[in-house]
Amino acid sequence: MAGLINDEDIAEVRARARIDDIVGAHVMLKRAGSGTLKGLCPFHDEKTPSFQVTPSRGFFHCFGCGEGGDVITFVQKIDNLSFVEAVEMLADKVGVQLRYTDGGGHRTEPGLRTRILEANQAAAEFFERQLMTPAALAGRQFLDQRGFSREAAEHFGVGFAPRGGRDLRHHLERQGFPSSVLIKAGLVRENGGWDFFQGRLLWPIRDSGGHVVGFGARRIFDDDRMPAKYINTTDTPVYRKSSVLYGLDLARRNIGKKAQAVVVEGYTDVMAAHLAGVDTAVASCGTAFGDDHAKLLQRLMGNHDAFNGEVIFTFDGDAAGQAAAMKVFKGDRNFTSQTYVAVEPNGLDPCDLRLQHGDEAVRDLIGQRIPLYRFVMERTIAEFDLDRADGRLAALRAAAPLVTSVRDKGLVGQYARELSGLIGIDMDEVRREIARAQRRGDRPEPEPRRRSQPVKGDGPEPEQPSRRGVPIPPPGVRELAVERDTLKLLIQHPELLDASWYGIEADDFTADAYKMVYEAAREAATTGVREWASGMRDLTEDPGVAGLIVELAVEPILHEPDARYFATHAAKLRLLTVLRQIADLKSWLQRTDPIEGGDEYRRRFGELLELEQRRTRLQTASVGFND
Template sequence: MAGRINDEDIALVRERARIDEVVGSYVTLRNAGGGSLKGLCPFHDEKTPSFQVTPARGLFYCFGCGEGGDVITFMEKIDNLSFGEAVQALADRTGVQLRIVDDGRPAAPPGQRVRIMEANQVAADFFATQLASPEAIEARRMLDGRGFDRAAAQRFGVGYAPKDGRALHRHLTRAGFRDDELVRAGLIREHGGWDYFQGRVIWPIKDSGRSVLGFGARRLYDDDRLPAKYINTPETPVYKKSHVLYGLDLARQNIGRKLQAVVMEGYTDVMSAHLAGIDTAVAVCGTAFGEDHARLLQRLMGNSDATRGEVVFTFDGDRAGQAAALKVYRLDRSFTTQTYVAVEPGGLDPCDLRMAQGDAAVRELIGCREPLYRYVMARTIDGYDLDRADGRVAAVRAASDMITSIRDSSLVNQYLRDLSHLVGMDPDEVRRIVNGQRRRGPRRPGPEQAPARIVEPGPVMPAPVGLPWPDPRDHRLEVERGTLKLMLQCPTLFDTAWNGVTADDFTHPALRAVFEAIADTGYRPQGWAEQVQAATADPTARQLEVALLVEPLLREDPTERYAAAYTAKLRMLTTMRRIDDLKSRLQRTNPVTDEAGYDAMFDEMLTLETSRQRLAETSIGFLE
């Protein structure tokens, strides 16, 4: 891309890309009143929503970690894009044709992430087309044998990678992609230019915005040189297996609406679940379920009430499935919602269950889920001889850490009763053993057993560089912050001189810097906030402007009189500080040896006192 993007086109992208829709494709947002939306911050771990979106101003801000900005900033941060890549991504989303202004600089290559996403989409379309080719008969037989017809394959974008070994490479080259781009996308191999996927059934893996991030592929032929039954796109700038979930493009909205996520183990399981009516199903891609997946689901559900919402895990009934359940249990503290397990008694996975017993059986499997604690508890005591007294005591001790770690204290008594029933002991005796283990302290956990630390949002964090961050809890700064919020959010309430306010009225350097940017900009109706941001050199002040634009005003419908009273209050506080300083100087001045100086300061004191009284009268309506 030569030169730079036309400024008018950037403004048009900001106008058309609704920030609530863009952010809502990554985070579940709920009405917070006053025209604002709230959700869990995607940029740091939190249990209580402190991430706020204000659609009327096109801004987002997190009161927990301090991240904020407009819709372009959000795309830069959430997908690790450059400014140009973020604008291009939003332009593609909103149908804006970008014009490039030639400023004489050499042409720069298109954004790497954008090109990879484009190549992935072309590849997905190619694979889907190839599924109808004569060569793909084995792929169609495999899908048909798993209960998926042509309509199902089209719904999920299932495709086929030809055995040729270079068919995709040729297709993408004709489409204008370079080899280095295709290698970075994981579509061809670096040495020899061979297609990464050959002779396999292909599933596109998409993000919540339905962009193709990578692919999963299943082995079909005995002569396949890769022995693994399933392979996935290698790690790329857009595909991180610990951050993606298959089926998220179809399930995202339903997860947020139903406050439920069903986590499965394979692509065909997810397909079967959705076809059976379980439209919140997703699956991990080539890795075990981890903390990043947990945070992603928690963010999509967006609720902090542990009594609402659920994550249901489906596992095979074999040892591998039990091991997976134990590993997920160690992540349980990453969720504020309740966690459950659904295991088919006969050991069938959801896909096999649907083929054998139909859609209703899949729905019943999820409906008959059991709490994760209870499932893991039963598997924990399986290894003990419950026919012996010492075996029963040892089993209770093994399960005691689980009982004491239950987040919902109201469930502890129920689980104690469950444990006593499982081991065949008196509930009071089980309680005594568990309490004894609690007094001794929990066993030292290994690295995988360490519970995730719950981080509650605190005050806004300071910016890493630049001026110090003003503490929003400092009551001495309330009027200064409130004045700047009015100026940024309602600039038309002030006269051209900002009601006589000057930089000296602000005691905190970051607040002073914000006002200086406002004064230097001068109000213009188009792009007011963006112009102020552009005039602000300090990074702390820029971030503070975003916070002030998002924070609610003390009064929902401020008037010019209210603004005048507010600024009068601010100027009165400045005058009072000057009076205090002058009083201190008068006390240190000898009126005999410095009569002229003393008289001048006394006259100034009278002038300041008169000004203070006048400002006090004007500020009477300050809190009305």
């Protein structure tokens, strides 16, 4: 990247670049007296000329829309270029050699940019003619199989690079282009002088002003020595893949007029979208959509309104597409426009969608876009098992920072309600977690846990793994107090158990170590050990759990136990299980549409009613001792 352009050179560009010549290339100007020229404004629709150019002062101004400035400003606005890009383009046109403050971008050849653009244009015309030759049959078949006619290929300038190896070089040299320019343009390789593109279908990549800055090429022959499906022009003085978008020349004016940009993933997707009527479609070239692309689109749509316009991304439904969506989301703050995602349910890209279902299906895909935040939120939540309470809590903690990052704070409440419905968690709990995320600020959140990964509780001490890897809960974890107290009774007073063990089952214990202690007790009862606690310990293969049995055997019990005390604790334990089951069912019912759910929805609703009755009975049975 070049440094700052020398101020004297900028002034020289302004002096040499006559504003009437530059504007006259875009606007029909007529003399209006007093040394002024007048024409129809190129920046807004009008029938009566209100656009004036004053060559003696080097300025233009539109009395209709208010646009105005000097020759550099005009080039910036008409071609949607940055200030530096506009100065460089004008410098090449009028032969000014630019100097940069840090010397990093020092230009050794005045007019090099212009010669490269001319060489690229000549190459594009050559490639386009080659597409009609017998050697390009495979290329024409490729286009035909994807639903593109000859007229479509001509509209987008699709071409073919011959397989000879030096056909383009010889053609351009005969037109007077030296090999040094062809090498710097990325058209010819420095070693050997071979054409950079050979035996491939080509798409010319143009900047917003319509100048050919590079090419994208697709593999169409099985014996192609280059294994990559697509190759692109390497970075040159006029082409940087991180800041160019394919289709921008065709979409530029519509993007500005509609304040909308549709970002697709490939050259044929751009073609399909435009042919289907989505005339704001563009695609990145040989690289992922990045920050520079975002800034370019935002510049086209304008930054005057805080929420002006919309940028719609189409991604494949596979893992790569989801990863691309997450990457775009991280750079979302580059936009003042609202960002959306359009994903075809069956994973079809716009080209395949048009081929299989027609133009209307492509338009419908864009019309059915959803906010990027919601798309990312849904994909984030999908990483967790929402049928488990700990999975829902983890999903909420992962998704809450997404809600806090919404630029339009008026939407936070709406997204909070959506999050509540998506996860199946009470709205008040969602609000509290969002508030906590806001207090934490923009600190990076941990990577989402997958469905198979448990989420630890918020106890006072972390669980310590045993030697075999089973976490051993320490004393004092409030959420596990009833489980621990019940096991202490079971180990220290097995004589108080009735034949049903008060209905206690292994699934009543949420901690794996506690569940293993219970299972050891059941096995001890079946085998008839002599010493109850010792027998349980001997039946346990895990040394950590064996130590836990000893610990529970000596840990004090707050009250002198009897059968009623034991039964009360068992009821408390089973009540917690029922409450978890109720929460899981309510979450499922909240996330499921009653009509779409059909018989399954009605069956689960019936289960909920039964569980509520069981909860009432257990609440009554659990009233008694309060340790």
